[in-house]
Amino acid sequence: MPTLKIPTPLRPYADGKSKIKVQGQNVDEVLQKMIQEHPDLRKHLYADSGELRPFVNLFLNEDNIRQLQGVETKLDEEDTLKIIPSIAGGQAAI
Secondary structure (H helix, E strand, C coil), rough: CCEECCCCCCCCCCCCCEEEECCCCHHHHHHHHHHHHCHHHHHHEEECCCEEEECEEECCEEEHHCCCCHHHEEECCEEEEEEEECCCCCCCCC
């Protein structure tokens, strides 16, 4: 069963868990099952249109799924899917 790693800022919406084992054939199935278990995560991962938010990056092992087949990317039992939220901010160099 693939493992989904939850980043620290999203753990309060996943019962404090850092990892969740979720059954699914592809990234979309895993995400949908995770959201069934932890519905508060939906608003942090998906826009109202149902698409993944642009600042949410998902990595299958070491590869960004956007450079693979997106949410249709197939998963194996041993795979690790990591949610990596984009970080913005800071100050321009002077």
